[in-house]
Amino acid sequence: MRRYLARKILIYALTFFVAVSVNWLIPRLMPGDPIRTMLSRGASGDEESMERMRAYYEQTFGLDEPAWQQYLNFWTSLARGDLGISVWLFPQPVTEILLAAVPYTLALLLPATLLSWVAGNRFGAFAARSRWLDNTVLPLGYVLTATPYMWLGILLAWGLGIVAGWFPTAGPYGFGSIPGWNWPFITDLVSHWFLPFASLFLVAFGGWAIGMRNMIIYELEAEYSTYLEALGAPRRLVRRYAFRNAVLPQLTGLAVQLGTIVAGALLTEIVFAYPGLGNLILEAVNNRDFFLLQGAFLFIVIGVLIANFIVDVIYVVVDPRTRTQMQGGAA
């Protein structure tokens, strides 16, 4: 077990290093000058003062140094927990901007991912039982899982928000609300949260349900099931064994899918003007805000790695075979 974890951690550390380096590099390979993008929004059109300001701010951001030096600076300040200052939202520190945005993204992502996984698996397993459900769930699931997050978001906003008028479609809470610990505000917050959550949930739900349904059918036709049935085991018992086996690939699927889900959440945030990481990343790209982009991706990389690590650990817990193998390997 310890060796298994140590190896995993080493792999994660390497992945982290490479991913963060790539995140550092890619924005800098894009054409466009962040300082000029920033200053060109201003009113001063005087070429000379513009040039002076550019020199000044380039120095402020350390962009006048050679690339290798910037890269080293990046890692040293990262070690101190300093992600730099945003160019686009100058002079706010990147860390502060991200900390304000991350709760919104997590509030969408965590429940949507977990609930859809749990509910999708349950429902898929349930659907595999009856012909009638199978005929309806299967096509519906395929439609849902094939729907781009953004598109479903727009549909929901239009249907439940604009036509039915049940839910607000923009912002984290009403534009006239004052944040506070009171019921009107909390219900306001939840009603704004619901649609973006629902669009994430539904797309993921469809995928898990189909996956589970296929796995269950496969498992029910496996020899151990037939054997159990031949022994006269109750149907429920057989299904429970089938479910346990079918859940394993789904768990791996969750780890693999995490990246996609994060990307989906970013798009969903843009559709619903939800102030999470998605909107920040979009504008950071447009404004060539290297520092904010770096920081946002750093959060995502860390998030995905942690989640994968947790899945890895859970895998060991729920699949006795991995444990046996590891013990065999250690012996």
Added chain:
Amino acid sequence: MGNRLRWASAALVVGLAAAGCTGGGGGEGEGGYPRAQTLYTTGTQWGPPANWNPIMNWEYTTGTVGYIYEPLFLYDPLAGEYIPWLAESEEWVDDTTYEVTLREGVEWSDGEPLTAEDVVFTYELARFESVPYSHVWDWLASAEAVDERTARFEFETPRYQEWAYFTYSNPIVPRHLWQDRSEEEVTASANENPVGTGPYLYEDHSEDRQVYRRNPDWWAIEALDMRAAPEYIVDIVNTSNEVTQRLLTQGEVDLSNNFLPGINQTIEGNPSITSYFEEPPYMLAANTAWLVPNTTREPMDDPEFRRALATSIDIEQIVEGPYSNLVEPADPTGLLPAWDDYVDQDVVAEHGFGHDPDEAESILAEAGYEDTDGDGFVETPDGDAVELTLIVPSGWTDWMEAARIISENAQAVGINVTEEFPDQAALNDQRAAGDFDLVINNERQLSNTPWTYYDYMFRLPVQDSQTTVNFGRYENEELWDLTQELAETPVDDTEAMRDTISRIQEIQLREMPIIPLWYNGLWSQYSTQHWGNWPSDAEGAPHYLPTTWRNYNQLGAVLTLTELEPAGG
């Protein structure tokens, strides 16, 4: 396991949702801002409010200048008048000495009085090179406070036009709070807790909004009998066009300064959504969109070729097509409607141009551009192929459509132009480096003087990197001299201004260094559900700029707030 997890995640949802509210605690207790006393605006702010620093004029939070910090004068471009604001009066004592007298009884929101020292200090700040107006010291000699309310400026070269621009565009900052600030604190700090003289006070902000509360002690209440109507202003960070349009039609947003394609249908069909004009173009003009040819490249270095290109373009097709008449074709001189008086109609009649494909073809033929290889497109007199690329930023759908039309028009007369849509930052790079054939640009905004436009067109010397002006790298000493002459013409000497401008226009129209296309609108649509008496061209309505755009409050946009009236009593 399934059940337990489900409940755990449900609990998590509530917990996280609750943790999501990170905005500052509101002082108003439960509920929210009363709808009838709150104005909701959007269209300026693209990201979370990040600073309230009036010096950083490219990204201060909407309203920082205008609502909190104020300039000495306002300039009303519709009336063509300077409105004394913090200043009571101004005077050129002699050719190089300017004196401004402040109003009596103006106070900063911390209770300190506004004095001439504050005005002097605001300009002394420009000794820091990172202050956007630092170039004032290239031609300003000294600034001093004569007495409590009078500041005197001595000039080396009095650029009257530019100085007038400064008096209304630069907000005054309080010396008593700013005097100990380092350069970094002046030009790179968020300036939280802004203290100004204006009609509003900072109330609150969060990731997607900025809230202002009315300043009960605003000087203009007594001095000018003016009162900002809304008790609160909530400025909402830009969302997608669909969301903005929906918020507007449902009356959740009162004023939107976004370009919403198809808004003309909403204005026509929805009685509660209005704009400045009842009919096309609906919006006031804010800036001119120009087609900029790179004059350092062949054949754009040839005035005849540029003229043929200009003549080939059918602006009406752009105005009616992608814009559905939300904009108007520009005058051949490119000057905005607010500067109509400065357009020399005789010069335009003689040298102006309009859409005329036959004329374009004959100009090309006369200048020696012929299709020698039979591919349907002209070659240069030397026989080189002409293959030009017109670039506009990707995602700017209206401009992309316009670029397609321009290419088609040009191709129709035999000029091979194709359009390309690079990413905006990439385009900025190409434009600054002069690495392009043709580009569309509209960065110069409405102001007090056409000088700002000529500075944009003819500015010399051409640098390696042209980031704000003269993207076409057009070099014409005579035009630049005339532009400087105009800068040094007193603003009240309109006769001399017209004279210089007329000479500029004659050369400009003969040389065609830059081709005016259409007037981009001061995008502005408002809902009358909660607030009435919006600006419009109707008799008796306020004639101010209905906008929250940065640097437009100094153009009198802030006066819109003093005219609003709650709808339904």
